[in-house]
Amino acid sequence: MNPIMRGWLPTILTLVLWIGDARGAAPERLVRGAGFRKAWDTVVSAHVDGRSVVQVLEHFCSSRQIAWMIDRRLDPDQSIAADAPLSPLSVALPQLLNSIGAGVVVIGSNIIVGPQEKLIDLRTLAEAQRVELQQTTLNIQRKQTLAQTMDLSWDDLAEPRQLAEQVAQRAKIDLAGLEQIPHDLWSGGHLIGLTAGEALTVLAWQYDLQLKWQEDGRASLVPVVLPVRITRSFTVPETKHEATKSQFPQLAWSSDGKALQASGRVEELEAVDQWIQGAGGQKPKPKPQKQPKDWRDRTFTLRIKNAPLRDVLAALKAQGIPLDWNEEALIAAGIDLKAKVQLDLKNANADELMSALCRSAKLKYEITDSNVKLSAP
Template sequence: MCLTMFITQSELIAQLTTESPVILNRDQPLYLVERNFRHALAQPISASWSNVGIRTVLERIEKTQQISLILDRRIDPSTTLKIDLQNQSVEAGLDEIASALHARAIVVGSNVYLGPDQAMGTFKTLLAQKQQELLALSDNQPDMKTRATQLSRNKSFYYQDLDTPVQLLNQIADSYQITISNPERIPHDLWSHGALMAVNANEALLLVLNQLNLTFLWEKQGTAIRLLPVPDHVTVQKTYSSRGRSLNETIEHLKELFPAAMITREGRMLLVDASADLQEKVEAELNPSKRPVRKMGTPQIDVLPIQRRKFTLRAQKVPVLAVMQKLEQSGIEFEYQPQQLNQAGVDLTQRIDISVQNADANEFFDVLFGPLNLSYQIEGIKVSLTPDN
């Protein structure tokens, strides 16, 4: 909840107490993460609330389902809802709740983040930008490769009632050994308790800063950030190959479908400058047979075991880690020890060229992990990675 010039701190505490009791030393919640979190989102839920505040509704779901839910501070937590969920998945139910708030729910790490629709689109684009920044730094500065791997590790953070965003950001910064160059830009605010579960550095920082209409710039080889206001127009660049049409025909076709995107030619590839939401639509248009990233509220689809899948991918100079992250979105899990890989000189941000067509799992992962001298073992939907001896 925001502390503004219209509300004194004592009045704010009174409001928080009315909605839910203020407890300054809550026990650390036992929320589910990773595979267990995704499984929980698919479980059925039946519940009804009438004229109940959104904070109370979400806290009830958090408690019963053991999942972390983050309500953006720009949504009034006292907003009352009339919700009737009957035997639908938790994920679909949260999507319905978000819709009732004229908001959107997205999965970030092992959390469901609910916020204003436009702000969530901006958040997704900023997250893609930050990932590209780290990859660019690791390409241009060899010393950044290990640092980029460190910042990609998932961690969890907890905060209490009446904690401030400064306290939470300092907790994140200390954990990843980051200096905030201009902390004076962080506005004073008092938040209700919550958690950021299984998030990397980019996700953790943006989950806090985006709610304050701030973003950041990586500095000093990934050991510092400078806070910046969120620009009015946020885009990210991605390249794609053309299929079924000439490059020029594809460009014209995409420009007709997506006039808000900047689409140009870069060698034999398409360069698209657009929001993350538009990038997903462009990718779906260019690769209609490719399984789309599942959105909140869509029907639950059983995850196909890896050995029963076929893989098609053509990309140039793509980081192996970026491919892994994309595969994770389709339900594939990767298990490895970052320290073990670092000691063996394995760099997951290494860029490779990859071209496979309707390949089975072993053929695909041979091509993906062969250049890194990584061994892999497939079991169900999990891929375990170890350095070659």
Template sequence: MPRLFWLLFIVGGLTVQLQAQSSSVRANADDSLDAPTQAVAGEPLRQALAQRRALYASGQTLRAAVTELQSATGVAVVLDRRIDPGTVIEVSTGFVSVRETIVAISESVPKAAASIGDRYVFVGPPVAARRLRTLTEIKREAVEQVRRSMDAAKYRTLVATRAASWSDLAQPRQLIIDAASDAGLQVDNPDVVPHDLWAAAQLPDLNFADFATLVLNQFDFTFELNSDGIVTIVPVPDQVVVEKQHRVRSREKQDVAKRWRAAFPDLDVSWKGAMATVTARVETHERLEQLIRGDAPVMVQAAGIRDRSFTMTVPDGTPVGTVINSLQGQGIAIRIEGRSGEKLASVLQQTMQLKVDRMPAAEFFKLAFGGLGATVDIRQDEVVLRFSEDGQ
């Protein structure tokens, strides 16, 4: 399967987006880039999160960076109501997965963290982000429990997924009321949700439990549901954890237990033979399963510079130095030989305009920098702009 490498540069008012992939698969990859991007979930979301990209954002708002990311990848990102979308961020990554890019964005925002689930990504206060996936799991299980005592047709309506996106100035209280009504439910106490107005959000289809958890968690609420279809909004409990069992091969139990202790020194594990019972967050359970398998992080090398193609738009009047700094911020090394001091400053202050679409590196760098009077040497690990000797 072709691996796409995405780059997004945001420098003040300059936005430069690059797409790069191995030249051997460029034609096939280019065809896929023309399709409109929609919010993805499940396996498509997992694949989108595994894509590699680089991000350089300087002087750009959190909202703008998140919007660009979602547009490029299809990964739905929801900002908690308590996070200021106008926060100016400074982020620079190398070629990393979209998952790592999202974490880097969240870490650039004061008192924020990311929760990456199977339907969407949430960026909010650390406490709210840390508990979200576990709350979602608990509510899914609660819905499953009422199945035994609920009419079959009513249950199918309850668990069906529906359009979950909302528009600008949406009121969360009304969102909950409408979602419950669509699911055949009634909210007993909607007035506990404070009045608020939210910016638009694009999401994949969600069932009621997932949608209500996403909305209510932002007010430190969750919900209870009975078999009559009555929803009661309640405070989130102090501890949000789930109990799960993990089966380990008997001959590997000692090694697995050692890996678990190294990763989670304070974790309480109850063993019964080769079966371990653990009460923890969903993310902890997932990591425990990885450690059972002995999984280690997989490092994927990005394609060399000469094997990439680029799409780039640079507005007229942009200094050459700005574009070079952007490229260097993404791990594309650019070295200038034969110019220093005032002569180097003169080169960097020259302005340029550029618009190319999926151009191979050999053509792209010569078009971008060849007009400076330099010889452009494109290597796998760097680009060298070579001028004649200083003073000549």
């Protein structure tokens, strides 16, 4: 099974339900770590159809208590005319945003949304400042303190320069260059579980600034130096040096004894590491896959509001429920496949699922050994 699809069992399916702003949630209620990864991989499906960027993020994030931020350079009111296919949120949301030239980057347990041409550098900037911090002459205790995470919350009309100053004060960082962040007013929001360096990076990056650490542990905000790159070493057999370099020609390569060094963005270097593991025969053995359960043995948690019947049936079938229906016969019998369906089930068994679905859709069902036959009453 594709790792990104593991969240499909037990079934968690969310269709169209436009609700309030996730940014109003208290930071302690927002998901982190494993909770964030579970929420990020929840399977969703929605018809966006002209909703704004902020509305889409409110919808997808608020019910899951995910912290998110929109880069100031992206218009939050820009409309998205696209659909999110039945897929994990980590796949569906980037697909929606791609239709307007925007993208998503995950920093810690935060979703950062912005123009694609700007987002591609964010993770690398965050990693670059982390590496620089480790290379300073600060003692180990001070480095450990700066590696601790914090939450940052702000109300509407907050000034980003003051937010950056607040982070520096809380972490006791001697920070220069704050005056380069211009006067601006932001909508309320959160950044959770980030180090001070990561938080300052996310704030400053939106003004084309980056955090630089000096050898003595002082720091400053400076204009982003392009191209944004970091260097990593890889242990590769010498016989595979050329093959590795030719696989990633866009990277700057050098040799350090038996090791290969590459300079590039974090995402590119992660791809190198994955390729080396596969090419070198070091790829971890996959765990034995469990035999899939009979769908009748599964439990289902569904929340569906005002979703077209046709979409609901297709979504359930895509999740392995062997629904069988004759669309022409249903239409001839007066069943409207565009009719809105509403369901709210938690840990329902197969019979409870089908009973609730058919009651809402005004259908009959019969569960057989091979499928579920749907028909008009």
